[in-house]
Amino acid sequence: MSLHGIKISEQQLCLISKALADPKRFEMLQQIGASENAPTCSCLRESTGLAAATVSHHLKELESAGLIQIERMGKFAHISFRRDVWNAYLKQLSTL
DSSP states (O other): OEETTEEOOHHHHHHHHHHHHSHHHHHHHHHHHHOSSOOOHHHHHHHHTOOHHHHHHHHHHHHHTTSEEEEEETTEEEEEEOHHHHHHHHHHHHTO
């Protein structure tokens, strides 16, 4: 399935669905997607009440699913929502 060049494989569809199944992970994705300026890891940690290692794990799962992109700059990370992947995922779901 593609949308503006974005292709969602069956494997990625499953990865995204699995990533979204965790309530805290979904909450983090909502915060990332709703924010004009992507929240920092410490902001996500404070808002979710999770340990830094747990936030890091959830971010890796979201990144592996293709829902976010993380650009590391030294000890900082710039997190961005992949709206193109999100829209392609929703489009794929609508065909079920």
